Amino acid sequence: MAMVRDYCICVGKVEYSETSQILNLFSRDHGLVRVIAKGAHRRTKAGASRFDGGIDLLDGGDAVFSFDPARELVPLTEWSLTEGRLDLRKNLRAIYLGLYAAELVSRLFEEHDPHREVFDRLSGVLMELSTARLEEAFLSFELDLLKESGYLPELFSCVECGIRMDGIGLSFFSPDRGGVICGRCESAIPDRQQLDGRLLRLLQGILRLPRGEMSVLRLPRLTRHQTDPINSMLVAHIEHRLGKRLRLPKYMLGR
Ligand SMILES: [Zn+2]
Known part of the structure; x- marks a missing residue:
């Protein structure tokens, strides 16, 4: 599955479990994509979570996710917030x-x-x-x-x-x-x-x-x-x- 990096705005969010979020991201080059951010709220030993403590509606960021239109939900692997x-x-x-x-x-x-x-x-x-x-x-x-x-x-x-x-x-x-x-x-x-x-x-x-x-x-x-x-x-x-x-x-x- 191809990994892509794209600029995204979060247009939908469901807290999926204590640690994960399901997000609807509007990406610039791939349109709307539904991703799961596993461990978004889980802190690491260094003190920060993988996705800066979770992604909020309207946040803008640089995202890396696997792009596969055949799948309804793909994992989000990286997120760096550019616009809070x-x-x-x-x-x-x-x-x-x-x-x-x-x-x-x-x-x-x-x-x-x-x-x-x-x-x-x-x-x-x-x-x-x-x-x-x-x-x-x-x-x-x-x-x-x-x-x-x-x-x-x-x-x-x-x-x-x-x-x-x-x-x-x-x-x-x-x-x-x-x-x-x-x-x-x-x-x-x-x-x-x-x-x-x-x-x-x-x-x-x-x-x-x-x-x-x-x-x-x-x-x-x-x-x-x-x-x-x-x-x-x-x-x-x-x-x-x-x-x-x-x-x-x-x-x-x-x-
Ligand atoms: Zn008329």
Whole structure:
């Protein structure tokens, strides 16, 4: 079995026994991999455990593991922590957004399917979450992630009649139809929710920004007053598409 070294972010963790952890690592070149870190909590005579006392969600590190897509779980043989997210961990809001970002990555992609751009975006947003620009940084990451995974809802044209939606008239959103609905079609769509036209224009504006030169400084400053309804709408959409509830939204949205 080939041993590989790759840069990874921990996006899922189960304490497996007193001494071991099962981790879902998002690796830059190999995609999601499930590894077992045996002895993660066991101290050696020298005082340190093999994996620095255990690996935490969102930690970034250089990992060595055996790569075999035929196996569900492979051993992690080395881990050196490069990013413990100490600044992010000082702010509860940043922690929830970071954990939600990790949950989305672990749910929206298949195992062993590399997405280097998404990896770099996740790595970047985990740094931006410790700044004052966390709301807009997270939203822009979320939209990129949905686009890259094929889960982005239709946000420019009514999914029923195809008319361009500019956020001027009444706007609605339907998780069942996977997109926005205009004022003329809304009465026929049972699960529609009204969507503030200003928020729709905001989403469209972010989606139109050129990706290549994307920087958080080009995004409008946002508050939770704006991001909560958008995040909530996107959660409803993602849960509908997955057919499953997500774990983090209740913390992220405080509902
Ligand atoms: Zn319509």
